[in-house]
Amino acid sequence: MSQAQRRAEPGAGGSAGRGPFRLRAEVVESEALPAVHHRVVLRAPEIAACAQPGQFVHIWCHPPAEIDRPPCDALLRRPYSISRLRPPDGVEILLRVRGVGGRLLAAKTVGDALDVIGPLGNGFRTWPDIGVAVVVAGGIGLAPVPALIARLAASGARVVLLAGAETDEKIPFRVERPRAGRATLPEVAALGAEVTFVSESVEGILITEVVALRLDELPEEGSAMFACGPRAMLKRLAEVASGHIPLQVSLEERMACGLGACRSCVVPVRCDNGTAYKTVCRDGPVFDAAEIDWERLTP
Ligand SMILES: Cc1cc2nc3c(=O)[nH]c(=O)nc-3n(C[C@H](O)[C@H](O)[C@H](O)COP(=O)(O)OP(=O)(O)OC[C@H]3O[C@@H](n4cnc5c(N)ncnc54)[C@H](O)[C@@H]3O)c2cc1C
Numbered sequence: 245m246s247q248a249q250r251r252a253e254p255g256a257g258g259s260a261g262r263g264p265f266r267l268r269a270e271v272v273e274s275e276a277l278p279a280v281h282h283r284v285v286l287r288a289p290e291i292a293a294c295a296q297p298g299q300f301v302h303i304w305c306h307p308p309a310e311i312d313r314p315p316c317d318a319l320l321r322r323p324y325s326i327s328r329l330r331p332p333d334g335v336e337i338l339l340r341v342r343g344v345g346g347r348l349l350a351a352k353t354v355g356d357a358l359d360v361i362g363p364l365g366n367g368f369r370t371w372p373d374i375g376v377a378v379v380v381a382g383g384i385g386l387a388p389v390p391a392l393i394a395r396l397a398a399s400g401a402r403v404v405l406l407a408g409a410e411t412d413e414k415i416p417f418r419v420e421r422p423r424a425g426r427a428t429l430p431e432v433a434a435l436g437a438e439v440t441f442v443s444e445s446v447e448g449i450l451i452t453e454v455v456a457l458r459l460d461e462l463p464e465e466g467s468a469m470f471a472c473g474p475r476a477m478l479k480r481l482a483e484v485a486s487g488h489i490p491l492q493v494s495l496e497e498r499m500a501c502g503l504g505a506c507r508s509c510v511v512p513v514r515c516d517n518g519t520a521y522k523t524v525c526r527d528g529p530v531f532d533a534a535e536i537d538w539e540r541l542t543p
């Protein structure tokens with residue numbers, strides 16, 4: 245593949261008809277974060293120009309040249325949410341290093357190149373008259389939150405982030421616990437959100453229960469909820485939000501093509517005849533919670 249960018253499969257995901265693009269992206273930042281997290285910033289002008297909050301990139305974790313003679317490990321691309329845009333042309337991802345793909349990405353240094361496809365999928369839908377936007381995130385589900393908060397705050401919404409994890413080490417941001425008041429995430433709060441963070445090991449409560457307790461504080465008109473995190477959290481949130489507030493959820497599924505062709509990433513959705521299946525990579529990853537058939541969705 246030349247340095248020049250190539251379009252990927254036509255019509256596969258992307259926003260407003262733009263993209264996705266396949267390109268050779270240069271690593272411009274690579275930083276180890278606490279616990280097993282890592283931040284990578286890629287120079288990817290075409291992706292940065294049209295990415296929407298909640299969309300993702302699909303990354304070939306080996307050196308680009310090896311795509312024509314693939315090694316056995318990390319044979320498939322790995323999907324990572326676009327965490328935020330870094331003007332003028334940067335795309336930031338935050339990863340929890342889990343397996344071989346994550347380890348390969350975390351070992352990249354500035355100047356290395358990666359073969360990337362993006363932006364992929366349908367991101368979070370936002371609209372101008374959201375009064376209060378409640379963003380709920382669990383664990384590494386915080387990764388796509390910065391871009392979403394920036395978008396919501398720019399549109400004039402009051403943004404409330406309710407975030408949780410089993411322990412402080414399970415998220416890619418620093419936790420600050422003032423002597424008085426709630427635990428917060430300074431890096432995310434700086435983007436324009438009122439942040440509450442709870443860790444099961446310290447505060448001893450699940451974030452979904454914090455949401456349930458605070459639901460009555462929300463105005464009936466003009467509130468909207470957005471969520472990303474483990475399935476159990478999203479399922480409970482769908483119950484809590486049902487009939488009270490519109491909720492969009494970002495789902496994860498193991499992926500192969502990332503372009504809607506192989507159907508390895510389908511999830512069950514409700515339809516007139518019972519249940520149908522939609523792809524997380526192309527129809528999602530963001531869905532209306534009311535659309536998902538939560539009973540059939542594997543945990
Ligand atoms: C749309 C989307 C966005 C994502 N965004 C992020 C992100 O911003 N940051 C991040 O750290 N991770 C994200 N993930 C998960 C990430 O893709 C996987 O962690 C990664 O592919 C694992 O690859 P690996 O080779 O490091 O680990 P592997 O060796 O492939 O797997 C290691 C462990 O991770 C689990 N795992 C692998 N893939 C997934 C998956 N898709 N969902 C849940 N568990 C998985 C495996 O079951 C195994 O236990 C996202 C996934 C999707 C589908």
Ligand code: FES
Nearest residue numbers: 500502506507525
């Ligand atoms: S990964 Fe192939 S259809 Fe989603």
